[in-house]
Amino acid sequence: MKRYAKVWLALMMAGTVHAEDVHVAVAANFSAPMKEIGERFERETGHKVLATAGATGKFYAQIKNGAPFEVLLAADDETPARLGQEGSAVAETRFTYAIGKLVLWSTQAGVVDPQGRVLAQGSFAHLAIANPKLAPYGAAAMQTLDKLGVRERLAPRLVQGDSIAQTHQFIVSGAATLGFVAMSQVFSGGKLQSGSAWVVPAGMYSPLRQDAVLLERGKGKPAALAFLRYLKSEPAREVIRSYGYDL
Structure with a gap:
């Protein structure tokens, strides 16, 4: 002390x-x-x-x-x-x-529903996440996929960024239709700035x-x-x- x-x-x-x-x-x-x-x-x-x-x-x-x-x-x-x-x-x-808070986000309106059911429906080509070995938000994303029981099925569609910033860029550029990002990257003043999003419930991943x-x-x-x-x-x-x- x-x-x-x-x-x-x-x-x-x-x-x-x-x-x-x-x-x-x-x-x-x-x-x-x-x-x-x-x-x-x-x-x-x-x-x-x-x-x-x-x-x-x-x-x-x-x-x-x-x-x-x-x-x-x-x-x-x-x-x-x-x-x-x-x-x-x-x-x-x-x-x-x-x-921190994890968010599933797309630049396109209507792609991500408020409950995140899009992950189970699988109507997209690529899902962006940060490298779970380097970025805690990437590890949180993988935990979420595990909780939903879709990790194995979606594995071939995953696109990994070295950081959450690169993951965000993959979505912005269109390389991935949607992906897991930090809430701070797409929300400001408590409001979503563009596109569509699901704020992942905190209980689905370890506290960030x-x-x-x-x-x-x-x-x-x-x-x-x-x-x-x-x-x-x-x-x-x-x-x-x-x-x-x-x-």
Whole structure:
């Protein structure tokens, strides 16, 4: 407990002595809210956010291989915990910044019904998902297919993206008629922005708890500490909620 208190005391006292860059690895599903949060953070602190979006699994490998990230916003809670256990992150700084929601989505109106029955009917050529080995949202999609009992039948139609961002692009480009994406990618202000969608019931997949953590390269860096502190602030939480995440 004492060590935990010391870490967060340092975080709370980290001030803007001078403007710095903070290198953030951010899960692809969180790229839109990250942009807004980053802009607000820059205006309020003078620090500069350099964010790279991608698959959490790939970030793990890059961090272990010396990538210059100082903060990780993962799409799960397991990767930050593992990095902390392995000494690549400051374990005491880990916290859940958002809980994600999975959505089955098509750019075309009327393709996806509100109950997701389209998956059982199978009236489509390709279904896009993120690689379940790299992206937690992909793993959640596979769990959903298992719950519905259609995984084996739909396996030949699956198109996998390296990240949830690439999966979204497969649907937008027409490479797949529909697919599983993050709610934050297609909803804004609580409303679907285009096409048709089914918000998958939370009980059909493991909770998508998304954790943030200070990486070893961020230790002692005022900008990195200030960003983590800002991510827990009410202005940042407002943005997170506006994209459909739970807190």
